[in-house]
Amino acid sequence: MTQLSASNPTANYYASGKLPGYMTGILLLLSLVISWGMFTFFRPADPEYTVNLAVVAVVAVIVFGVVHYVASRVVEGPRKAVDRTVTLLVTLAFAIAMIPLLSLVHTVVNLGVARFDLDFFTLSMRNVVGAGGGAAHAMMGTVIMTLLATVISVPVGLLASIYLVEYGEGKRLARLITFFVDVMTGIPSIVAGLFAYSLFSLILGPGTRVGIAGAAALSVLMIPIVVRSSEEMLRLVPNELREASYALGVPKWLTIVKVVLPTALAGITTGVMLAVARVMGETAPLLIAAGFTNDFNFNPFSDRMQSLPNFVYYSYIAQGSVPEAYLDRAWAGALALILIVMVLNLAARLITNIFAPKYGR
């Protein structure tokens, strides 16, 4: 597009043949106006008809895409035009992903606060029909089962990762474990629940639903996450530290316990916290293995145990005589759940950022 600068010799050589930066904003505004105008002036005669802002936005984006492409093609040529269109598409992809996140957070907070009160955290659902009641029994159950699952998973997962990093290098068993840990990460959570149910049915008789079975199901999901993250962290420990320890005559197991593990501790803690956050939100395995109840149950070895995700699920699935009360409780439960999981996630990231060794991008 050199003829532009040729016709006007005083124009900036480097800026010529390019869309000026403010053009994007102008075109975007133009598209919005066009789209809005289309829906306002060419609307059906129906007086009930209202302009749907979402549709206006979608049409505006499409109009903008076309106009932007054409403008760029005329001024800058086809290659640059394609490049601009792709940039728009890629940015759009991110915006699209943010829509459900924002909508979800917005609704959960909005609808969740209605029952996010003291009762919700102190009462159980015993003898509650309609409004009132709370999810304290469910939170108790979640804490008990998650703790049990952590107690089972962390030693197994940590030791397994120690084997993989410190002992198993190059061995067939280590390769096998690595592969199957990866496969295990993909086990559907409901299958883990069915497994725990089958296991405890065979031990304690058919139809058994107890807290410990729920914890076992969660462990099946948690172990592979712990192994993966701890393995990664142990591999980051510099080999010089191990060698220095060996040079001082420290046996291998003490080197691992006193040198390797403390160095990797922050990372391992982060991994465990993320794993806890992950299994805390699991519903399906607990639905199968631990059942549900309206009462407090502090004993994981007998009777069913409620959990927070299941509380939300049942409040939604089995809306009683006053559906609003059940839905309000469901949203409050969802809000509590999201808050717990977010806090765990943020704390985990904070630990990483503060303690982790710094390395490239």
Add this chain to the structure above:
Amino acid sequence: MSQSAKPRPGTLTAKQRPADRIFSGSARGAGITILITLAAVSAFLLVEGYPALVTPPEEISILDNQSFVVYVTPLVFGTLWAAALALLMALPVSIGIALFISHYAPRKIAVLLGYAVDLLAAVPSVVYGLWGGVILAPGIRPLYMWFEENLGFLPFFAGPTSGTGRTILTAAIVLAVMVLPIITAVSREVFLQTPRLYEEAALALGATRWEMVRSVVLPVGRGGIISAAMLGLGRALGETLAVAMVLSATGVITFNLISSTNPSTIAANVALSFPEAYGLNINVLIASGLILFAITLVVNSIARWVINLRKDFSGAN
């Protein structure tokens, strides 16, 4: 990373103390425990699922006098169909997001944007189910009606539009949102591992940013994208609650995306039927769970195999 304890040939082996043996033994034992657990999962599902396959269907109430195969076929179809739809929607968007974060967004905020996408992965599935059933399903119904009016000639949008909006497409959208962060995370890592020099060489030859991405980043990341998609597929196949809470299922095989008759998925069916199930019905559900386990096992194994093939490039490890 690669400099961890690698035994060099000719090194002296340290004296084995009892404590050493106990420690290494328990570490090895923990590793073997994992293998045993995985074997136990398959074994228990086989043992508990087997009776459902050999008992005559008349004695199992949930089968409704049909054979197990007839019962489970729509579920398998629904599982694959919903997961495929979810992947179809999530994959292009995820690759877009991954590219946006790795190559388009300003460096300083790219990390933060990455966190925002990761937050999507942290939301529990039951919350997605609640959101999908209460907000998304009624909210998206006008779009389905528009589809029926304007695209009704396609079998997918034949209608009649479901009155609640709780269709297989809604479930697939929720699934797509849930697998999005997984696919994004893996492909983002892969894109970031593109050799810097290749990128700069492409730009130096006069390529635009898109031409650089197309000719360097995408070819290098192809294996990673495939395995990311497979991992996402595995997650979508096994997702339970979101589908159970969003979909109103009737147990038919249909490609109609917006009507009120929809196939259920294995996982959702187990979750919905299990609390009331008794006797052999439980075995039927466990047998269907075994099928789901087998499907996800195959998908995940292929994904991992692809990742391991290209270990040098893949950031998923």
